Amino acid sequence: MQKTKKHPIRQTDEIGRRKKRMGQVIVIEDRCKGCSFCIANCPRQVLRLSSAFNKKGYHPPEVVDITRCVNCHFCEILCPEFAIYSVECDDFGE
Secondary structure: OOOOOOOOOOOEOOOOOEOOOOEEEEEOHHHOOOOOHHHHHOOOOOEEEOOOOOOOOOOOEEEOOHHHOOOOOHHHHHOOOOOEEEEEOOOOOO
């Protein structure tokens, strides 16, 4: 029986290095209740608490550095209000 790969190998650049998977975090501010689960558990420290208030009176998260997100979707898994998600972006900086 031949082994098959479940996940395709990512594209490589002209030198042969694998391209970095990049993501963009999107926060639905009015849905957020300020629990900070996404901020505390982000493996790349992409988020921080905002100084602004949303309609509910909570401080939603804001993106600190957009280039650090690797689109792991961990923030959206943890969010109890479904107020945050990430999308894949191939065009960042490369």
